[in-house]
Amino acid sequence: MRVGLACVLLSAFGLSTVAGAQEVTLRGISSFAEKTTYSVGFERFIAQVNETGKGVVQINYIGGPKAMPPFEVGNALKNGVVDIANVTGAFYTNLMPEADAWKLTQRPMSELRRNGGFDYVAGIYAQKLNAVFLARLVDDNPFHLYLNKRISNPDLTGLKLRITPVYRDFFQALGATVVQTAPGEVYTALERGVVDGYGWPITGVFDLGWNERTKFRVDPGFYSAEVSILINKSTWDRLNDKQKAILQKAGAEGEAAAPGEFAKANASDTERQAKAGIETITFDAATSKRYYDQAYEAGWGGIIRQSPEHGPKLRSFFSKAQ
Ligand code: 173
DSSP states (O other), X not given: OHHHHHHHHHTSSEEEEETTEEEEEEEEEESSOTTSHHHHHHHHHHHHHHHHTTTTEEEEEEESTTTSOGGGHHHHHHTTSSSEEEEOGGGGTTTOGGGGGGGGOOSOHHHHHHSSHXXXXXXXXXXXHSEEEEEEEEOSXXXXXXXXXXXXXXXXXXXXXXXXXXXXXXXXXXXXXXXXXXXXXHHHHHHTTSOSEEEEESSOTTTTTGGGGOOEEEEEEESOOOEEEEEEHHHHHHSOHHHHXXXXXXXXXXXXXXXXXXXXXXXXXXXXXXXXXXXXXXOOHHHHHHHHHHHHHHHHHHHHHHOTTTHHHHHHHHSOOO
């Protein structure tokens, strides 16, 4: 990892002169393992930029968590160690606690970009992360609780669960003990029995082999996973209009495609989990509703506690009309 970071540091934002025109090369990093569910959208984006941006703007993909630990990506982006990152808000709450609120959106990005919500959050990205939020590549993709012990109601007392900030307030509200790990440590934690379960979206359980170590999935799912492309703001401000337009076009196409892609992936991974022997735990209708509502209550409670300034505003932009 040290070597990886050093390489990244040496050549952030490479400028090379090609026949009088300047081609810019951005260094890109993903906080998810290469070629897995939450990186492939970014990898497609990179391929498109490198194709349509020949001689104008290129992305040098450094890779995933082997090059940089996921919870350090926010800092690296803020400081310009990398120019462009594929990352979820839960991984940089140390710098911007409000970013974890994306999981609570109940309106499509197209609407948030019109209703002022997006612009409001963009201001926080500029201020706290020195970043531009280019595009959300994951949406309409619920999170679930996965377990190796059967439960008959949503009382998680006595269970130790792997979390990120996404699940912390909700699982704690249900009585669980929690331990935060990067996705790369989940398999070993399950194998060693260090945790009784984990939070993760409906898709991607097979990417790192967790299906081998997972007995149950609790339904319903809750929230909407978010993984997005962020660009260092100083880098962005140095780009010309043509370079920005290439990035914006590829980003906008990825964002528009995301809900449809995940609708399909959600269905196929649900089926694949069942075939792999992952049993579904469900509750009666009233209990399910309470569980789901409690997820949002606890989630917003956590956001507002950490950001009394912006939390209530984000809630009014992101929540479904009551
Ligand atoms: O569980 C996680 O690591 C996490 O927070 C997350 C967020 C978005 C997509 C996938 C996982």
